Amino acid sequence: MAIMITDECINCGACEPECPNTAIYEGGIEWTWGGGTTLKEVTLEDGTVVDANEKQEPVSDEFYYIVTEKCTECNGFHEEPQCAAVCPVDCCVDDPDHPETEEVLLAKKEMMHGE
Numbered sequence: 720m721a722i723m724i725t726d727e728c729i730n731c732g733a734c735e736p737e738c739p740n741t742a743i744y745e746g747g748i749e750w751t752w753g754g755g756t757t758l759k760e761v762t763l764e765d766g767t768v769v770d771a772n773e774k775q776e777p778v779s780d781e782f783y784y785i786v787t788e789k790c791t792e793c794n795g796f797h798e799e800p801q802c803a804a805v806c807p808v809d810c811c812v813d814d815p816d817h818p819e820t821e822e823v824l825l826a827k828k829e830m831m832h833g834e
Contacts, residue, residue, distance in 0.1 A: 721790040722800050723814035728782035734802035734811055735783065740831055742789035743802060746782045749774035752789070756831040787817050789831065794824040 724734070724743075735743045741755025752761045753771030761769050778784040785802070792800045803811040 720792070720813040720815065720819055721787040721817040722785055722792055722802055722811050723787070723817075724779075724783050724785055724802075725810040725812060726782065727808055727810040729808055729810075730782055731807060732783065733805045733807065737801035737805050738785075739793060739796040739801075740789045740791055740828070742786045742791075744777065744784055744786070746784065747777050747780045749777055750786050750789075751775065752831075756789075757833045758831055785811075785814075787814065789827070791824040791828045791831075794821055795828040 730746065732745065735745065737743075739755070744750045751772050751774060752758050752769065756771070758771035760771050763769060775786075778786060800811065803809070
């Protein structure tokens with residue numbers, strides 16, 4: 720599963736610098752596919768090609784959020800999700816709406832980092 724941040728987030732920001740995929744953003748901040756990755760462009764599921772530096776709409780305006788499509792649960796980098804490890808209020812949890820196997824998570828890592 721990808722990780723999500725619940726609405727219990729206190730906006731401390733401890734999680735953001737820990738993410739090796741830069742999948743975590745402050746509420747209201749636009750995100751990009753390319754930030755923290757080697758991506759130049761991304762082909763979406765519908766076949767649309769997007770410039771990796773094109774700004775995307777924030778997932779949340781109120782609290783820190785994780786871009787599901789960029790979250791690998793730190794697979795290939797760490798033994799456990801680092802956001803959850805540092806969160807002082809335990810609001811970085813498995814996202815039940817996005818179950819993913821380790822194989823899928825590692826494939827996302829390879830796509831983003833070319834490794």
